[in-house]
Amino acid sequence: MSSTEAPERFEYLQSLVTEFQDTDSEEAKEQVLANLANFAYDPKNMEYLRELQVPDLFLDMLTEENQNFVEFGMGGLCNLSMDPECREVILQSGGISLVTNCLSNRREETVLSAVTTLMNLATPATRPQISEPGILQCMLRFSLAESPRLRNLAAVFLQDCCSEEQVRQAQQQTEGRQTAVGIPLPKGESQKVKEAHISQN
């Protein structure tokens, strides 16, 4: 990346952040937020977004009432958290708990972004927090969801972010519960839970 290109790119991103902070229009905020989140997909922009404290901006969005803000902010974090340095920033700002709360969001895209972000935030240091029983149980329920994308992401999470023993323990705690709030489960759930996790492990 050319460093003389940098000022223009940085200033443009900065102007987006400025507009977001200064405008009173919800609609404009949504557009700008979506722009920033999409820019966060390109590694070229990650350094500038970090400098502009955009990770914190995204994290702020997770507690907003406007569900578009939450969805776009979560998407931005999903994109940024792939980058190791952004990941650190997110972790230092208490990202894990904020993102975990989004697991119970009603919007599928938000939940998908949250699951992916949690996986990105998994490091040897954070693994204990990420594989807490509560989160694992949530992932177990997700692995039986109707949505194939959610099922797949949850399955990858359970395979990659925790041990088989932890999954078994969470499974035992889940058994007996027939449904997950807001997530329709297929019929014959408890048997399927066993089968699903035998085949995954």
Next chain:
Amino acid sequence: MHFLTNMAAPVNNRSDCWRVPEVYKHHEQQRVCISRPKYREGRKAKAVKVYTINLESRYLMVQGVPAIGVMTELIQLCALYGSVEEYRPLDEYPAEEFTEVYLVKFQKLTSARAAKRNMDEKSFYGGVLHVCYVPEYETVEDTRLKLQDRRSYIARAARSRAKQREKTEATQESLVLSEAPTSSDKISTSRGITSRNEDTGEALSLSHYSEFPPLPLPPQEHCSFRQKSHRRLVPTEDKMGTLHNAFYNVEQQQVDSLSSNPTTSNREQGTESRLGPNPGSGVRFIPRITNLESRKRKVEESGETAANVSGENEPLIGPKLPEAAKLDMEDESLNTTVGLIRSTMKQVGSVPDLKTAKKKAKPRRRI
């Protein structure tokens, strides 16, 4: 027909891929956003949507294929963007009358991206193709590999950026040491040239992964920056078809007036500093204020009239955008086929439109 590989094989061996697929919400085209301010208005009107790795996939669904037996031609077109592993008609998916829907699995996500970008909304044998990702057809393993590939790509990009930074800093230091700097312009120019030359190779290899065309390169000389005219902000489409803006040149008077614009310079920003009158001088760190601080500030400023940036039509500063975004594929053979694509598209475009029974009056819009 043995087109590429495994033509007859189902895309997945799981039985549930033969179920009637749901029309997922993310396959639908959303309404276009019409209220963007000029500085961030794209060339094409787009809906407001955020793209993440979860929306992308090696699996594409192609709708709107005229039902006149052109499956082979369709897959040949797809193959111009990269190897196609498998494909099949999606008979069970709702389709417009006299059209077919196909599922196409590419070997690489980057190929799928290129195919989507280039084929979506394009005319094909009298119909208009609608191409979208269908990650719900992935297996667990597909999803895992997708995430892993994405992570390693980001990590590689971060490492190469770090290397570039080190090189740039080393060059800059040696310049400072070797000659007395006459102006900051000179250093920034030399630094720019050096790093840009080194960057070209990297940029080319990385650009095909990037979702956005690189922002236009600034002019070589700092002084020539001021001589440019006819600059304005023009929208650019990134490779995911998402809206964003790149810079064109603006009139120098506008540059000056923007930077000394009372609406920007008079605004009390607390911890923030404003753009100086010298565009193109080094990167400045502008700390972002968090919600708490911004609310505090808003209370303090409630008496002030702060002009809304989004309401202004003033274009931003920036150098000229390069002519057309050149698609650089992974390797030479694909680059060659890009040339073939262009000629093929010309030929395809010149085929007279066959009359279809029903055409929707509403214009198709890009997601």
